[in-house]
Amino acid sequence: MRAKKWQLIITFAATTAAMAFEAAAKTQGLPGRLIPVPTVIQAGCGLAFCLEPAARAAAQQLLEEQELAAEGIYEIWL
Amino acid sequence: MIYFDQAATSLLKPPSVAAAVARAIETFGNPSRGAYAASLTANRTVYETRVLLARLFNCACPQQVAFAANATMAINTALKGIVSAGDHVVTTALEHNSVLRPLYELCQSRNCSLTVLSVEESLQKGLPSLVAAVRDNTKAFVCTHASNVTGDLVDIRAAGAICHRHGLYFVLDAAQTAGVFPIDMEEDRIDIVCFTGHKSLFGPQGTGGLCVREGLSVAPLITGGTGSQTFSQEAPAVMPEHLEAGTINAHGIAGLKAGLQYIEQLGLPELRCRQQRLMRRFYEGVAALPQISIYGDFSQGERAAVVSLNIGEYDSGQVSDALSEEFGICTRAGGHCAPLLHKALGTMQQGAVRFSFSHFNTEAEVDAAVCAVKSLAMQ
Secondary structure, three states, X not given: OOOOOEEEEEEEOOHHHHHHHHHHHHHHOOOXXXXXXXXXOOOOOOEEEEEOXXXXXXXXXXXXXXXXXXXXXXXXXX | OEEOEOOOOOOOOOHHHHHHHHHHHHHOOOOOOOOOHHHHHHHHHHHHHHHHHHHHHOOOOHHHEEEEOOHHHHHHHHHHHHOOOOOEEEEEOOOOHHHHHHHHHHHHHOOOEEEEEOHHHHHOOOOHHHHHHOOOOXXXXXXXXXXXXXXXXOOHHHHHHHHHHHOOEEEEEOOOOOOXXXXXXXXXXXXXXXXXXXXXXXXXXXXXXXXXXOOOOOOOOOOOOOOOOOOOOOOOOOOOHHHOOOOOOHHHHHHHXXXXXXXXXXXXXXXXXXXXHHHHHHHHHHOOOOOEEEEOOOOOOOOOOEEEEEEOOOOHHHHHHHHHHHHOEEOEOOOOOOHXXXXXXXXXXXXXXXXXXXXXXXXXHHHHHHHHHHHHHHO
């Protein structure tokens, strides 16, 4: 397996909200990508957005601007 | 072949629609079911289609756009999702069975009551009869935007204002008008817009959905997998997954996206103007012919591009068949799934022959249809 990195993970209550965040992040030039929700956060399925931890403030601002509710924001080894 | 059955399905579509569906079939994974490229490509296309639909209907946000298999499923979802036991609902005699049958079912299964505005009442500006129909237990007003038989329009701006004033939900069946007439959920105060993808939005059959006002909770018609919250026993509470159990028709939605992009490029006024011009040309060509009965109000400037007619006492099915066999002209005969309107027109037995127009039709095609009707009327 690849080496783990310290990552910022944003989860959403619905997959469509994750897609909305991805679209907004792309428009704003916020680097990151969609990944399966890590099971350490939530067992099951779904999509989460993964970024560098340094992007936390920018991500939170984007969430507010887009009126998107994150289910949770986590920093984990992934 | 000359195709004049746009109101049934838009056989004539922008080429980009079929190309998008073919590309989707070759490249899409299951949307919402993975984070790999093929799944995300599908999911992004679905999301972008929600964005286009939210813009078309001025829906608050793309998450409030839920896909369904067609307008019928959307209307069933809307009505069965908001109407409770003992509620009263108001509708119109213009309705398609996609509205009427769920309402009749609710009357049986949930002991609901129903008021049906007459054709005249439904088409009256300001809809004063809707106000008169409101009771203490009235939950909703549901109506078509345009009759699929006559093309006559309902005053939805007035309907929305009345519903808002009296605390009713306003559910709009936009099957005949989405993509042609402006529909603004905010300005028109519409709580739920139900649409089909395969008519004037130029998408494939099997696409449709509903746009739900933010804050309005609609109970899901079906439940199942949504690609999220696996271990919850209930459907996710958030839109649109709340109303979207099972794999959605992403291949079809890719085509719908292409159709919506085409509409944005051309613009509603242009599309509407071209349809109306062809509809008027046909109407003026046949209105004065002997034995011809035409249904609907053509004195109004704005109407859906539909002309329904009969020739004498001839069976509408026979006329439609003759148009097809002798002239290669496609029309829709019969009752058009609009029983109350045909009852009001006195055409339950005879039905009517419906010509419905697309901006892809040409004046030459319209003229050929006028000649064909003339020829049949003279026989």
